Amino acid sequence: MKYRSVFDIIGPIMVGPSSSHTAGAARIGLVARQLFQIEPEWAAFHLYGSFAKTYQGHGTDVALVGGLLGFDTHDHRMTQSLDFAKERGLTYSFHEEEAHMDHPNTVKIRLGAEGEEMELVGISIGGGKVEVKELNGFELRLSGNHPAILVVHNDRYGAIASVSTKLAEYEINIGHMEVSRKEQGKEALMVIEVDQNISETTLMDIAKLDNISKVTKIHE
Amino acid sequence: MFRNVEELINQCEKEQLPISEIMIQQEMVVHDRSREDIVAQMEKNLEVMERAVNRGIMEQVKSVSGLTGGDGKKLNEYIQLNETLSGHLMLDAVSKAMATNEVNAAMGTICATPTAGSAGVVPGTLFAVKEKLNPTHAQMINYLFTSGAFGFIIANNASISGAAGGCQAEVGSATGMAAAAIVEMAGGTPRQSSQAMAIALKNMLGLVCDPVAGLVEVPCVKRNAFGASNALVAADLALAGIESRIPCDEVIDAMYRIGETMPSMLRETGEGGLAATPTGKRYKEQIFGAMARQE
Numbered sequence: 405m406k407y408r409s410v411f412d413i414i415g416p417i418m419v420g421p422s423s424s425h426t427a428g429a430a431r432i433g434l435v436a437r438q439l440f441q442i443e444p445e446w447a448a449f450h451l452y453g454s455f456a457k458t459y460q461g462h463g464t465d466v467a468l469v470g471g472l473l474g475f476d477t478h479d480h481r482m483t484q485s486l487d488f489a490k491e492r493g494l495t496y497s498f499h500e501e502e503a504h505m506d507h508p509n510t511v512k513i514r515l516g517a518e519g520e521e522m523e524l525v526g527i528s529i530g531g532g533k534v535e536v537k538e539l540n541g542f543e544l545r546l547s548g549n550h551p552a553i554l555v556v557h558n559d560r561y562g563a564i565a566s567v568s569t570k571l572a573e574y575e576i577n578i579g580h581m582e583v584s585r586k587e588q589g590k591e592a593l594m595v596i597e598v599d600q601n602i603s604e605t606t607l608m609d610i611a612k613l614d615n616i617s618k619v620t621k622i623h624e
Numbered sequence: 625m626f627r628n629v630e631e632l633i634n635q636c637e638k639e640q641l642p643i644s645e646i647m648i649q650q651e652m653v654v655h656d657r658s659r660e661d662i663v664a665q666m667e668k669n670l671e672v673m674e675r676a677v678n679r680g681i682m683e684q685v686k687s688v689s690g691l692t693g694g695d696g697k698k699l700n701e702y703i704q705l706n707e708t709l710s711g712h713l714m715l716d717a718v719s720k721a722m723a724t725n726e727v728n729a730a731m732g733t734i735c736a737t738p739t740a741g742s743a744g745v746v747p748g749t750l751f752a753v754k755e756k757l758n759p760t761h762a763q764m765i766n767y768l769f770t771s772g773a774f775g776f777i778i779a780n781n782a783s784i785s786g787a788a789g790g791c792q793a794e795v796g797s798a799t800g801m802a803a804a805a806i807v808e809m810a811g812g813t814p815r816q817s818s819q820a821m822a823i824a825l826k827n828m829l830g831l832v833c834d835p836v837a838g839l840v841e842v843p844c845v846k847r848n849a850f851g852a853s854n855a856l857v858a859a860d861l862a863l864a865g866i867e868s869r870i871p872c873d874e875v876i877d878a879m880y881r882i883g884e885t886m887p888s889m890l891r892e893t894g895e896g897g898l899a900a901t902p903t904g905k906r907y908k909e910q911i912f913g914a915m916a917r918q919e
Contacts, residue, residue: 405625405780410651411665413738413775413784413801414746414768417672420728421687421840423739424785424892454787457893458838460912461689463731483731508787508891530785530793531738531775599656 406529416532418477424509425455425462428528430482433471435536435546436513436524438622439554445517447472447496453508455528456500465498468511472496477532510537542584542593546622550579550597555610556618559585559592563615567594570613574606591617625650629777629818629872636814643804643814644766647773666765672735673724673747679732680723687729689911692841696723713756714853721748721852725845737768738775738784738797741840744848745798746771746805749855753806763809770808771801774821781873782880786833787892789883795844795851796828796879802855803862812863820862822872824854829875830882832890834897837908843898 407413418427437444449468451459459465463483470485473492481488489496501512509528514521525538536546539554546552557563564583571578577599585592602621611619626632626646635646651662679685681700686693699719702708708715721744728734728743737746750767753759759767775784778797783789803820807813812820828851836842868875889896898904 405627407776407779408625408654410647410769410772410776411669413779414666414669414772415735417669417733417735418740420731420734420740420743422741423736423743424787425840427736427740453888454892457895458835461835461838461894462840478733480733508888508893509785528785530783530788531779532736532740 407533412531412533416477418532419480419482422462423532424528424530425458425464426467427477427532428509428534429455429464429467429511430471430475430477431532431534432511432513432526432528432536433468434474434476435526435534435622436515436522437472437474439524439539439620440515440517440520440522441620442517442520443492444472444494444515447494447513447515448499449496450499450501450512450514452501452503452505452510452512455509455511459498468513469494469496472513472515539593541586544582544584544593544595546595546597550599551601551622552595552597553602553607553610553619553621555594555596555616557592557594558615558617559589560615564594566613567596567610567616570606570610571596571598576600576602576606625654626777628781629774629821629876632773632777633814633818642766642770642808643773643817644769644808647769647776663765666768669735670765670768672733673737674751676724676727676732676734677720677747677751680727681719685726685730685732687726687839687841688731689837689839689841691836691839691907691911692729692845693726695845696720696726710853713752714856716755717749717752717852717856718849720751721745721848722845724748725848729839729841729845737771738779738801739786739794741786741844742794742798742848742851744845745795745851745855746802748848748852749802749806753809757809759809767805767809770805770817774801774804778876778879782876783883789880790886790891791831791833791847792828792879793883794833795847796825796831798848799828799851799855799858800825802852803858806855806859807862810859810863816862818872819867820858822868822870822875823861823866824858825875825879826868826870827854827858829879832886832897833892834890834899835892835894836899836904837911838894838899839911842904842907
């Protein structure tokens, strides 16, 4: 079931005009910011389907930039996000794409800072709810509704077990988990949605494990 | 977790509980939260709704494009001063639904129910019915849980996105949700709520999403107006004991299949329907032509 809470339906509290094109877009921007973990210096937004056709009318552009700056759906600064971007030195561009995607409200965000880059594909499925479909070329399904950790690791036996054992030591329960890889034996990604927020110590302990190259977390 | 309307109603009848209570209990179990916490969050939503309704009927709100604003206020003044044809409660709901959507179009703060484009129907009917039924504060919050329960089922079995399923998925869903909640507040049974939901949604089937200039304004504000009136009529039908010949879950399924086969130009792309009329296109040129020249 895609929707798990009554507050996905009655809510969110938001600045108008569109839950999918404004609130959803803001949430995708916000998830991208949380995953990137550095203040972004530049961003390119590639818009597909209904996003591409109507983004100006719905303030999708304003919301994506606002989310990337860390504004939540109901943040009153949202309407002025493009001015805030200028102030914070974030340059951005929008690209209307013709390609057909599975979901009509799809955006691909490429962003970067300090020589680091990230690419994320997000969809807005209605009522302000979003999913992350792709991260740096890895397919995944992440709702952004639960605290989650992303672990980049070498595709070797024991890597997954060592991470879940570490979480068990800290008494953290896994709600949903998936693993994807681009090629056997190479780089792979674990996405673990958990019930509690994860402390920095836990993250550092996971990062120290064999075959783990990068660990990031997303808060609720 | 209830997955469809039949499961929800059976659970209500077995446990002798209203729909709102089943929704609260499910939320407690699935998300491991306390009742106080959940009710407090819904109370916040209710406050936002009330502020949006009041702002829309009292202030002269205006959207950035200038296409919408002030009609909720206009209708509110009309019903205060005139003997209306369709009656006070009906038009009160309509004016409050429009007011909410005008505030939304003006980039004001609203609560999505289930979406922003359809945010007028549930609060519009709630604050109008409130004056007739004098509910307690707790009953007003329950209204939102009952609406939410039906929206939850629609979202999981069909869609609440105009881009995916057309306006039937947005204002259509909101109308069904409101109809079911009105019935509960008026003292109807859970099964009557499901009948109201089925009757209301049946009459919104096929409704396309064709926003002029891609904006959540025309025809969205007035579609919310008629969503509110449909919800009230559907609730009265159900309270009178009238039943939908097609069960509620099958109506939701029909809505989903209609949305799947709806051409993309009628699903929130701003390319078909009213958006493609000569006047619709002229508005688009006026608004975005002017905006483009400003840049």
